[in-house]
Amino acid sequence: MSKKKRRRIFKPFRRASRPGAVPGTIRPAADAPPPLIDLFAYDEHRVHRAKNVTAEEVARARGSARVVWINVSGLGDADVIRSVGQTFGLHELALEDVVNVHQRAKVEEFEHYLFVVARMVRNHQERLESEQFSLFIGSNFIVTFQEHVGDCFNGIRNRLRSPESPLRSRGPDFLAYALLDAVIDAYFAPIEAFGESLERIEDELEIRPTPELVGQLHQIRSDLLLLRRSIWPQREAINNLLRDDNRLITRDTRLFLRDVYDHTVQLVDVTETYRELCADLRELHYARIGHxxxxxxxxxxxxxxxxxxxxxxxxxxxxxFDTSASPFNxxxxxxxxxxxxxxxxxxxxxxxxxxxxxxxxxxxxxx
Structure with missing residues (x-):
């Protein structure tokens, strides 16, 4: 695989803040898209949904319902991010981590809220990418930040519209569980596709090994490495949510988070197995070529x-010459x-x- 292709799979490490900058400086990347803000305000009796709201509308919605979910898609406007942070009392160091999207999955505890960083996986232009998902859990609010528009939360939005949904009668910690569960479950589809591709490649290697199969194996192995780098820290972060005795996470929600942790462990195991299988198939290819x-x-x-x-x-x-006259005929x-x-x-x-x-x-x- 060419270097250009590898750079498309693994984005280079770039920190927006320059060395010596004031801590808490919110400096989005130059190519970050402009933010779009979606609003959900709900309780067990009613739900209010608004798309493309302004920062002022977010401030007015603060405390309008038992749970308020603000989702910001796009990190290209520092003023909007700062305004949302001021509305909910978010620390500037946490907001700096929001725009510096190279963060490792983690959980940080502040006085009145939890700050969780996760990695979302998505297919963009037929290639696998990982992007940062930032989540703030408060006593009556959830604030989420995404790098781009488009996510895996449509199912959760549909559940919030249903009066019978458990999401409507529970607190923001249960919504945070549902969001993290959707993030983790989104990994299963590409991993299952990799398993089918590896099975196909193994069958083709038994029939006729070709250089194209080695290229496919290398690309799958690179994608699996991307998934591994995203999943491993998330297992530790979710485990921290299970261990920490924080008043913002109820005991009932911890039971559901345990299921998310089990899914994460399963993803880690399958990813490691497929990476080893890629190496084995590549060795099989070279062995058959040598044979x-x-x-x-x-x-x-x-x-x-x-x-x-x-x-x-x-x-x-x-x-x-003619040896007829020679004794040695x-x-x-x-x-x-x-x-x-x-x-x-x-x-x-x-x-x-x-x-x-x-x-x-x-x-x-x-x-």
Missing amino acids: RTNEVMKVLTIISTIFMPLSFITGLYGMN MPELHARYGYPMALAAMATTAGILLYFFRRRGWLHREI
């Missing part, structure tokens, strides 16, 4: 060995059947060599 090369060399060596005595005989009888040089007898001698020699090779097992081709 095929050895078979070709063996056939060529046998052919050369057979023709060595035949070349000697034809070279000996091809010497350009070349046998059958002037005989009537000398030519067919020479051909018979060469055929007999070749037959004896072939019989010898077969008895020794050198002509047996292993599949």
Whole structure:
């Protein structure tokens, strides 16, 4: 795979804040899209949904319902991010981590809220990408930040519209669980696709190994490495939510988070298994190529060995002189059947060599 292709899979590490900048500086990346803010305010009796709201509308919605969910898609406007943070009392250091999207999955505890960083996976233009998902859990609010528009939360939004949904009767910690569960479950689809691709490649390697299969294996292994780098820290972060005795996470919600942790462990195991399988299939490819090369060399060596005595005989009888007057006459040089007898001698020699090779097992081709 070319270096250009690798750079498309693994984005280079770039920190927006320059060295020596004031801590808490909110400086989005130059290519970050403008933010779009969605609002959900709900309780067990009613739900209010608003799209593309302004920062002022967010401030007015603060405390309008038992649970308020603010989702910001796009990090291209520092003023909007700062305004949302001021509305909910979010620390500037946490907001700095929001716009610096190279963060490792983690959980940080503040006085009145929890700050959780996770990694979302998505398919963009037929390639796998990972983006940062930032989550703030308060006593009556959830604030989430995403790098781009488009996520895996449509199912949660539909559940919030249903009066029978448990989300409507529970607190913001249960909504945080649902969001994290959706983030983790989104990993299963690409991993299942990788499993099907590896099974197909293994079947094709048994039939006919080609260089294209090695390229596919390398790309799958790179994508699996991307998933591994995203999943491993999230297992630790979710485990912290289970261990920490924080009043913002109820005991009932911890039971559901335990299920998310189990899914994360399962993803880690499957990812490691598939990465090892990629290495095994690549070694199988090279082994079959080496075996095929050895078979070709063996056939060529046998052919050369057979023709060595035949070349000697034809070279000996091809010497350009007459020995009729010499006491050392070349046998059958002037005989009537000398030519067919020479051909018979060469055929007999070749037959004896072939019989010898077969008895020794050198002509047996292993599949």
